[in-house]
Amino acid sequence: MSVRTIWRKSVNLVMLSLTGACAAITVAFLFFILGYLIYHGGKDLSWNFFTKLPTPVGEAGGGMANAIVGSAKLLLLASLIGVPIGFFGGVYLAEFGGRTFSFLVRYTTDLLNGVPSIVIGIFAYTVIVLPMHQFSTLAGGFALGVMMIPIAVRSTEEFLHAVPTSLREAAMALGASKWKTVATVVVPAAIRGIITGIMLDLARVAGETAPLLFTAFSNRFWSPGWRQPTASLPVMIYNYAISPYQDWHRQAWAAGLVLLGLVLVANIGARLILSRKTMLQRT
Amino acid sequence: MATPASVVERAAPPSAPRALLRRLRHGDEIAHLLTLIFASSIILITSVIVYELWINSHLTRLKFGWHFFFTSTWDPVFEQFGALPFIYGTLVTSAVALFIAVPLGIGAAIFLAELAPPKLSDSIAFVIDLLAAVPSVIYGLLGIFVLVPVMRTTIEPALKKTLGFLPLFQGPMYGVGFLTAGVVLAVMIVPFIISVSREVLLAVPGDQREAALALGATRWEATWKVVVPFAKTGIMGSIFLALARALGETMAVTMVIGNDPKISASLFAPGYTIASVIANEFSEATADVYLHALVELGLVLFLLTFILNGLARLLILATTQRGSVHA
């Protein structure tokens, strides 16, 4: 074996091990994040955390009950905006669209997807907060809803395309009109994928903080209805993390754990649903 | 699309309103219209966003013109606004992030696409997708309490000792600053590089690899000298995608960058990015000019990410299509 071959073989070994190390490091990041949050956040997940309102500055014992409910309301509102537009937009692109208009729609959807979240916050502020003269759950939900649209469109279109043409043709052969085919055959066939896409979308906007900073703002109390500012988990984490109070830091860790937990459960759940779906198709 | 029903209709021409009612009852037109309306709303929303950004920045656009991009004063008292420190901060933190994330990401992608058995590859890819799902504010939380002390007490002094002759690693070590923000960004964007590069590498036709191996190349040589160059444009695309993500990242960066609108040669120094200054100062810009300056920054950011995302898409599309054509 020549020197050159030995060299090439060693380079081969070293470089391939390095790539393995890269993958291991990246995987380690996730476990580190999760582990750290479980360790620090788990300590402070108490009944207080889930049921109490924040206490005055410097006093211990407060909780994030209003932030949890606030986030839930924001997500509900976001899905009311993001899901219909995303779903029907995706249906249009997959089933009804003409060539040029579809291209335009896809192009703008991509454009919208690339808008930084803080810019969406500016948009919601100028379009909703200013005319209403009020920070509100409505503004925050609107901002999050707009952020949901591109991914909802894309995943709906993708899963509708994946439905085999034979199903469509069969329905038409039986005399169904276009909309009936779509509504009763194509969409139900793709529904699992569409729902998981929306779940993932929701998980993504659940963690968004920047658009809420000047739309939903914050609230120390319960936020009734939709026209008042509201606390939300991500914004509370941000405010508490940059503060000097140890008690607030502990609550930030706990909230971080709750948020990450929800996001991860949604992602893992979505993946499981999808893989079961493909298993069914194979049989 | 000639369904039997519509064919029958065309054969017997009824009066116009009757025909319309018949077609409406079939529902196709309504369905088309309904979905069209929703699809158009997307175009409407996006146009309004661009419009609002444009209109609400006109004061500074008129007052400063192109100078806005080359001035580095950010003075709300004397109403002098220049975007340079923020553009600098955004670019520097992204550059640091790419410097770390690109080798790491491509390395991991190569491992997943070439070496790992399919099941392992899929599971690791799944874990990495989870990493991409972690919210920004949680990265910020860990950044403040874990990374900043480590940077300040261990990493930055070590860099100063070894590479301190470079202006990059001089000056006081706060712990927060360009370097720390860059590191946090790197962890946040590496999943994007990995997942797209992995797909692109997997799309490279097998005969390319086999040809190289047949000629006696080692596994690494085949990968590095044949497969990766073949997927080059797609990998570039993934880098652009990651860069676009990094540019717009707000919360994690705001929490560790130090919030100082200064241009500094040292990576240890505190800085500011476009997204961070908007997040910090938007709700309190007391003068209209101030607010317009912030919105103009938002417009700049939007244009940058738009161009990068567009390029990324083109590049990725080009590679994956090329691969499938040959296969």
Place this chain on the structure above:
Amino acid sequence: MKKTLLVALLLLFVGSLHAQSGQVLLNAAGATFPYPIYSKWFDEYHKLHPNIQINYASVGSGAGIRQVLAGTVDFGASDGPMSDEQLAQAKMKILHFPTVLGAAVPSYNIPGVNAELNFTPQALAGIYLGTITKWNDPAITSANPGVNLPGNDILVVHRSDGSGTTYIWTDYLSKVSDAWKNKVGRNTSVNWPTGLGGKGNEGVTGLIQQTPNSIGYVELIYALQNHLPYGKVKNAAGTFVKADLAGVSAAAAGAAKDMPADFRVSITNAPGKTAYPISSFTWLLIPTQIQDATKREVIKGFLHWMMTDGQNFAEGLSYARLPRPVVEKETKAISLIQ
């Protein structure tokens, strides 16, 4: 699928119903300087009047001024009085109501140094101008004989957001340093020559806590609650004074007698042997015309309470009470709110 839809609709319905009748909700935003006492006040007031909820967001005086001008909050709060230009921008007259007196203190975190440091005005100006860069600079050591200050770089911390505390600090520096006045000036947001930015008094305190060799300016209660050392400052009479209730009240003594009708006054660098030189009033910014009658009455009621029972909470949180003459003037001013 249908079930989840039903549940979602139900939640939507319940969410909208959440607004109980008879509940009055007020939104306010502004200064972080008095946030500890404001949050205590609004909490106590809510306990006294369970149907009244005053939601105060601690986002900085700059944001408080902006939001009250834009009309997105019912009232604001600031420790930097609104300028004439800002008042002119308002659609209606905005009144300043002093609430308490507080002090901005130079707080620091120097490893190994637990002593109370003395700061001269020149030292503080120099540190913030970036001309004094090390802890063992003669300007600092000369005022602190016997303290072993290290040769480390001073890491300066200031505010990143629009801040009344910044206004107070820069107002003081402008009075004691011509270099500062000409180069930087006084405002809620300035072009800082050097340093890190923290968000809110909270953020600055957090940065000082976590960054060795740092110095920053925060309201007294933040330093106390978080056990951060803070230094004495040399006042106009030449004495080194540590911020406390007596020092702050002494600074306000002169202004109390000559309080202008709009209550906008600066008491930094006040004369008097015991006066603490970086003291200030902090104000609530109340619009004179409030259309909603219920909200108007609630605000007026709160102001009355704030000036009487509310003041009893001030000292417990290390804020000084309003001087009697000021309270009397303010009580008369409440009638201006229509």
